[in-house]
Amino acid sequence: MIRYYKTIEGKLEKLNSYEDGCWVNLVEPNNEEIGELSDILDLDIDSINAALDAEERSRIDVEDNHILILIDIPI
Template sequence: MIEIYKSNPEESAIIKIDQPEKNCWINLTHPSGDEIGKIASELQIPADFLAAALDEEERPRLE
């Protein structure tokens, strides 16, 4: 499941949005291969970066 959020300072709230945009939070919960591919394509990042986070033996890191 893909959920995308953005801070709305005018309302002091976090709102859900439909498409990724600058300074948003993308929350992937149990993503399918298609969802990983979609986000990787839209954000122009390697799908391996997203898939690595699903590996239970992978250590957390920032790149």
């Protein structure tokens, strides 16, 4: 599931679609959603798939055009 959020007038608002400067929340994505997000953000699919790897560690990667934040939370 893909959800987009953006701070508007000091409040976090849910958006209907991607906008520059928004927060992208991706939870248990399917292949279609991964492809869609890769196209929208001009992001390598491997970066998205890294978040799906159960052995991936929490990290922040700063690239030229994006910041990837991976958070590993035990449930």
